[in-house]
Amino acid sequence: MKPHINTMIRGVLTVAEKDIRIYYNKPPVIIFGLIFPFFMFLAFYIGRDMDLSTLFPGFISMALFFTASSVGPLITPWEKQQGTYERLLSFPVNINTILLGDILAGATFGFMISIVVIVASVVLLGVVIEQIMVLILSLILGSMCFAALGVLLASPSSQAPSNIMMLSSLVRFPLIFISGIFIPIKELEGTGRILSQISPLTYLVDIFNAGFYGTSVFAISIDVLILSAFTLLFVYVASLFHKKNMLKGL
Amino acid sequence: MSAIQVENLTKTFGDFVAVNGISFEVAKGEFFGLLGPNGAGKTTAIRMLVGLLTSNDGSILIQGLDITKDVISAKMKLSTVPETRNVYTDLSARENIQLAGKFYGLSKNEIAEKSDELLNELGLSDRGDDPVINFSKGMRQRVSIACAVINEPDILILDEPTEGLDVQSRRLLINKMKQMNENGTTVILTTHNIEEANQLCERVCIINKGKIAAIDRPETLTSTFDKTQSIEISFNCSVTQDFFEPVSVYRIENYGDKWRLYTSSPDRTIKHLSKIAEYQGLEIISLRTLGPSLEEAFVSLTEVKK
Ligand SMILES: Nc1ncnc2c1ncn2[C@@H]1O[C@H](COP(=O)(O)OP(=O)(O)OP(=O)(O)O)[C@@H](O)[C@H]1O
Numbered sequence: 260m261k262p263h264i265n266t267m268i269r270g271v272l273t274v275a276e277k278d279i280r281i282y283y284n285k286p287p288v289i290i291f292g293l294i295f296p297f298f299m300f301l302a303f304y305i306g307r308d309m310d311l312s313t314l315f316p317g318f319i320s321m322a323l324f325f326t327a328s329s330v331g332p333l334i335t336p337w338e339k340q341q342g343t344y345e346r347l348l349s350f351p352v353n354i355n356t357i358l359l360g361d362i363l364a365g366a367t368f369g370f371m372i373s374i375v376v377i378v379a380s381v382v383l384l385g386v387v388i389e390q391i392m393v394l395i396l397s398l399i400l401g402s403m404c405f406a407a408l409g410v411l412l413a414s415p416s417s418q419a420p421s422n423i424m425m426l427s428s429l430v431r432f433p434l435i436f437i438s439g440i441f442i443p444i445k446e447l448e449g450t451g452r453i454l455s456q457i458s459p460l461t462y463l464v465d466i467f468n469a470g471f472y473g474t475s476v477f478a479i480s481i482d483v484l485i486l487s488a489f490t491l492l493f494v495y496v497a498s499l500f501h502k503k504n505m506l507k508g509l
Numbered sequence: 510m511s512a513i514q515v516e517n518l519t520k521t522f523g524d525f526v527a528v529n530g531i532s533f534e535v536a537k538g539e540f541f542g543l544l545g546p547n548g549a550g551k552t553t554a555i556r557m558l559v560g561l562l563t564s565n566d567g568s569i570l571i572q573g574l575d576i577t578k579d580v581i582s583a584k585m586k587l588s589t590v591p592e593t594r595n596v597y598t599d600l601s602a603r604e605n606i607q608l609a610g611k612f613y614g615l616s617k618n619e620i621a622e623k624s625d626e627l628l629n630e631l632g633l634s635d636r637g638d639d640p641v642i643n644f645s646k647g648m649r650q651r652v653s654i655a656c657a658v659i660n661e662p663d664i665l666i667l668d669e670p671t672e673g674l675d676v677q678s679r680r681l682l683i684n685k686m687k688q689m690n691e692n693g694t695t696v697i698l699t700t701h702n703i704e705e706a707n708q709l710c711e712r713v714c715i716i717n718k719g720k721i722a723a724i725d726r727p728e729t730l731t732s733t734f735d736k737t738q739s740i741e742i743s744f745n746c747s748v749t750q751d752f753f754e755p756v757s758v759y760r761i762e763n764y765g766d767k768w769r770l771y772t773s774s775p776d777r778t779i780k781h782l783s784k785i786a787e788y789q790g791l792e793i794i795s796l797r798t799l800g801p802s803l804e805e806a807f808v809s810l811t812e813v814k815k
């Protein structure tokens with residue numbers, strides 16, 4: 260296979276542009292990506308005797324996690340159902356181009372919404388940011404990682420979009436309870452602690468803590484490394500599954 | 510160098526052989542038809558031609574280029590209007606066409622110019638900025654073909670593009686295909702409309718059960734595989750099949766207010782029919798003789814043996 264770097268980059272950007280135009284305002288994305296994490300947070304915050312600042316990095320992580328991973332599961336099942344997928348594949352792209360485009364679209368969504376939330380919190384709530392570069396880095400890493408997870412969740416893409424959305428909630432839900440969002444990681448013990456270490460979200464919460472408060476459980480480099488590794492893993496597995504299921508349900 | 514060269518192409522799904530060792534060649538600039546009954550394997554063959562499906566055996570060369578080796582280069586030269594032809598309904602007609610242009614790497618100006626031109630040619634200029642969700646089937650299909658031709662491909666492959674369209678949309682589509690072909694594009698057309706294939710294609714390939722049943726010029730196929738002659742007649746009032754009892758023909762078919770009689774001697778049959786009509790006081794409204802047809806050739810080539 261000859262390298263077609265330019266065609267590939269063009270393909271990724273064009274796919275992402277299409278996704279942004281079509282899928283950002285689809286109801287499942289709005290519900291699972293925006294409304295849902297907000298109410299989740301309220302449900303846990305209200306009535307508990309906790310300082311907002313302790314929970315804030317966790318809240319931003321959760322928002323980013325849900326937002327970035329909400330676009331990916333929708334796209335391929337939706338396109339198969341609509342019959343646009345075969346047309347998309349007939350353009351000079353391959354499956355990886357399409358996946359990277361979808362990831363870029365999901366990541367951009369997560370990144371933008373998080374920035375808005377963070378800026379609003381700084382202005383309205385007086386949240387202070389200790390290390391802005393670390394924060395930006397973690398936003399980028401987190402967006403990419405969970406957008407890739409979102410695309411991975413679309414793997415059984417011959418299913419109806421509603422089934423995929425259900426499945427992806429099923430996978431995403433448990434992660435927010437084991438990742439130190441509602442209970443700080445350092446207060447976790449035993450099984451909780453072990454579970455938290457296999458969740459990619461844990462490392463995002465941790466690096467956000469470093470960004471906002473300059474304190475973290477793991478070293479920043481460990482967080483970066485592990486988040487990158489998860490991202491690559493998600494992309495790789497997504498590519499395998501999507502290739503396998505490419506023509507199913509056309 | 511031929512536009513497409515297919516050698517011994519085979520595709521199986523489990524135990525089922527969908528395409529069974531087909532070989533053919535399409536010359537540069539040719540208008541080539543792919544006919545066959547439902548489930549014959551046309552779409553499967555096309556999906557392999559455009560690099561969507563990998564074959565179990567055989568080879569495909571697109572302008573000399575092995576499709577499995579460099580599918581991206583092949584796709585730059587070859588556009589498809591797939592059977593599942595939906596365009597993005599959330600976007601407008603123009604946005605759909607522009608999206609295609611971006612995938613092919615056209616410049617902003619080229620895209621703007623070409624999309625105006627295509628919308629105009631395909632009768633969509635006043636609806637160009639409406640979302641496709643409000644479009645009829647025929648209009649959507651016109652958008653679909655516009656997306657496939659914006660890059661002026663060397664090869665254009667269409668899988669049943671005119672299926673279920675009204676006369677106007679069909680004509681617009683056919684004119685576009687013809688025009689592309691006149692400008693040098695190789696066109697491969699799949700259709701269930703035999704008359705359409707007969708009028709457009711220089712050669713047709715008839716596929717049946719995954720195998721090539723025949724491949725030739727439409728006229729040659731017609732004269733080789735169909736020797737029947739028939740007469741089509743209608744009267745000023747309706748008659749029953751009994752009316753034709755005395756006439757010696759080997760098959761009678763009824764279409765609406767018309768009867769078709771298959772005969773070995775049209776002359777004798779017509780003379781006989783006019784006598785009976787006169788005797789019974791019936792007026793003949795229309796009468797025409799029909800020679801062998803591609804449709805009959807197609808039917809005899811793809812007939813299910815009882
Ligand atoms: N992905 C698949 N898995 C299993 N069988 C398949 C698959 N795709 C096609 N087939 C089978 O292969 C055969 C050929 O199908 P194909 O779609 O190529 O026919 P076709 O000639 O295009 O028919 P039509 O005129 O109805 O479009 C059919 O029997 C179909 O059921």
Ligand SMILES: [Mg+2]
Pocket residue numbers: 551552553592668
């Ligand atoms: Mg078909």
